[in-house]
Amino acid sequence: MxxxxxxxxxxxxxxxxxxxxxxxxxxxxxxxxxxxxxxxxxxxxxxxxxxxxxxxxxxxxxxxxxxxxxxxxxxxxxxxxxxxxxxxxxxxxxxxxxxxxxxxxxxxxxxxxxxxxxxxxxxxxxxxxxxxxxxxxxxxxxxxxxxxxxxxxxxxxxxxxxxxxxxxxxxxxxxxxxxxxxxxxxxxxxxxxxxxxxxxxxxxxxxxxxxxxxxYDVQEAQFPAKISRPVYKPSRTTDGFVIIMPNTQRNFEMLARATGHDEWITDPRFATVEARYNNFPELLATIEGWTIQRSSEECERILSAASVPCGRYRTVAEALEDPQLxxxxxxxxxxxxxxxxxxxxxxxxxxxxxxxxxxxxxxxxxxxxxxxx
Structure with a gap:
């Protein structure tokens, strides 16, 4: 052929x-x-x-x-x-x-x-x-x-x-x-x-x-939101930072289980999307309590394996060596x-x-x- x-x-x-x-x-x-x-x-x-x-x-x-x-x-x-x-x-x-x-x-x-x-x-x-x-x-x-x-x-x-x-x-x-x-x-x-x-x-x-x-911001400028959208922030680790995105209900529940904190799922502050929006700074602080005990690589590995969107902060030089790229x-x-x-x-x-x-x-x-x- x-x-x-x-x-x-x-x-x-x-x-x-x-x-x-x-x-x-x-x-x-x-x-x-x-x-x-x-x-x-x-x-x-x-x-x-x-x-x-x-x-x-x-x-x-x-x-x-x-x-x-x-x-x-x-x-x-x-x-x-x-x-x-x-x-x-x-x-x-x-x-x-x-x-x-x-x-x-x-x-x-x-x-x-x-x-x-x-x-x-x-x-x-x-x-x-x-x-x-x-x-x-x-x-x-x-x-x-x-x-x-x-x-x-x-x-x-x-x-x-x-x-x-x-x-x-x-x-x-x-x-x-x-x-x-x-x-x-x-x-x-x-x-x-x-x-x-x-x-x-x-x-x-x-x-x-x-x-x-x-x-989003073009629309929000015309129709101001009553509740601000969540602002995802870096979570500190033992050697740097990671960004974790528990955006959907499923993402959040997988995050809770992967970190060994099933109780987060029923915590009234975090149990629903609306509750998390209203308590987002507390949620991020709670997550950081887990990440700060681990390296960035460990956080990324554990959460990625659980299908939780997570990325560690890297330099461009490090990204150049990324095996996926x-x-x-x-x-x-x-x-x-x-x-x-x-x-x-x-x-x-x-x-x-x-x-x-x-x-x-x-x-x-x-x-x-x-x-x-």
């Missing part, structure tokens, strides 16, 4: 990527993971991320995480001849990704309306902080200020006991979410093009991406001039195709426009 060799699902598609930093580039990297040819247009200085730590021999692994698999072309969009070549390149493309402020691409004549005249099947994805239109569209945006203005940071503060100001912003939720929504929108547009023969313009905002992260091939080794390192793969597998990072990182200007025309 002939064996089928899986291919990458988006093989044969061409992407021209004008984006920098994280949100746009992560979307185009995902498209590369799925098989598309991604041509990254950079200025002579290169994407700012090329200079960002961690660095080895001047090569940024942060840049590689977000941009592996792409082909770097240096192009000065203010040079009329080079701009004409860029437009010719886009005529051969299926997808354009950009994350300039609204209006910048229009000034270069690289807006969707202009480009789709000669390439009606073009899918054009614009990623911005607040969207392409509206009273806030022109505001400068990074993930951190979007987190603040979306309500995300004050929502997190509301659920903390020991903080008196919003937490320092170091994880770029807005960028990653926008990249994922952009990928979803691009693939939806590709499906639509199969039926209509025409491409379309996609407008993705970081702000709306973060608001979508908070379904290794089994899942969650990481891909990529190579640049300075050597090998791991990047994350997309968190899904497909039975009919390969989904993984392309294991190379292009040097700035490694390719020329003429290579693709």
């Amino acid at each position: 002939t064996q089928h060799t899986p291919t990458r699902p988006l093989e044969g598609l061409r992407v021209v990527d004008f984006s920098t930093l994280v949100a746009g580039p992560y979307c185009s990297r995902y498209l590369s993971d799925l098989g598309a040819e991604v041509i990254k247009i950079e200025s002579a200085e290169g994407d700012y991320m090329r200079s960002q730590a961690p660095l080895r021999d001047g090569m940024s692994t942060y840049f590689g995480q977000v941009n592996c698999g792409k082909k770097s072309v240096v192009a000065n969009l203010k040079d009329s001849e080079m701009l004409a070549d860029v437009k010719r390149l886009i005529d051969t493309a299926d997808i354009v990704i950009e994350n300039f402020r609204p209006g910048v691409m229009t000034r270069f004549g690289l807006d969707f309306e202009t480009l789709s005249d000669s390439n009606p099947g073009l899918i054009y994805c614009a990623v911005s902080g607040y969207g392409q239109t509206g009273p806030g569209a022109e505001r400068p945006a990074y993930a951190q200020n979007v987190h603040a203005s979306s309500g995300h940071d004050l929502t997190l503060l509301r659920y903390q006991d020991e903080l008196t100001r919003p937490a320092n912003s170091v994880l770029f939720y807005a960028d990653i979410l926008a990249a994922i929504y952009a990928l979803s929108a691009v693939n939806t547009a590709l499906y639509s093009r199969e039926k209509t023969g025409r491409g379309q313009h996609i407008d993705v905002s970081l702000m709306e991406s973060v608001v979508n992260l908070m379904p 290794k089994h899942r091939e969650a990481f891909q080794t990529v190579t640049d001039r300075a050597g090998d390192y791991l990047v994350t793969n997309l968190p899904f597998k497909m039975s009919g195709g390969t989904v993984s990072a392309v294991p190379t990182v292009s040097e700035l200007g490694e390719y020329k426009l003429s290579d693709f025309l």
